[in-house]
Amino acid sequence: MIDTNLIVLRVLAEYVARYLSGRDVEIWWVEPETNMAAVGAAFRNGRKGLIQIVPGLSPDRMLGVLVHECAHLRLHWDSLPYLGAWRNTRHASFRAVSTPEKTARFNKREREAEELEAYWLRWASERGESVTDQMGALLYWKAES
Numbered sequence: 001m002i003d004t005n006l007i008v009l010r011v012l013a014e015y016v017a018r019y020l021s022g023r024d025v026e027i028w029w030v031e032p033e034t035n036m037a038a039v040g041a042a043f044r045n046g047r048k049g050l051i052q053i054v055p056g057l058s059p060d061r062m063l064g065v066l067v068h069e070c071a072h073l074r075l076h077w078d079s080l081p082y083l084g085a086w087r088n089t090r091h092a093s094f095r096a097v098s099t100p101e102k103t104a105r106f107n108k109r110e111r112e113a114e115e116l117e118a119y120w121l122r123w124a125s126e127r128g129e130s131v132t133d134q135m136g137a138l139l140y141w142k143a144e145s
C-alpha cells in the first residue's frame with residue numbers, strides 16, 4: 001500500500017532542504033554512512049549537498065534531523081566531507097586519530113548546528129501545528145540580516 005503521508009513528508013523534505021541550506025541538495029533515506037549510531041549526516045557530493053537520513057523516524061524526529069543537517073550544509077559547507085572521498089578512506093587509520101583540536105572543531109560545529117536547528121524548529125512550531133504545516137512554514141523562513 002502506498003503511504004501518501006510518507007511521500008508528502010519526503011517531497012516536502014526535499015524542498016525544505018534546498019531552501020534552508022541555500023543550495024542544491026539530495027536526500028537519501030538510508031542509514032547514514034558516517035557512523036552506525038547516526039540518524040543523519042551531511043556530505044558534499046560533487047557540487048551538490050547530500051543529506052542522509054535513517055528511514056523510519058517519527059515525523060517530528062525526522063524534521064529535527066533534517067533541519068540539523070541543513071544547518072551543517074548552510075554553516076559548514078567547506079568542512080563537510082565529500083562522499084566519494086569519505087567512502088575511499090572509510091577504513092583509513094587517520095580517521096580513527098582524534099586530536100583535541102579535531103574534537104574541539106567538531107564540537108564547535110555541532111553546537112552551531114544545534115543552535116540553528118533549535119531556532120528553525122522554534123520558528124516552525126510558532127507557525128504550524130502538524131509537521132507538514134511546520135515544513136510548509138519553513139519554506140517562508142527569511143533569514144534575519
Ligand SMILES: [Zn+2]
Pocket residue numbers: 068072109110113
Ligand atoms: Zn551535527
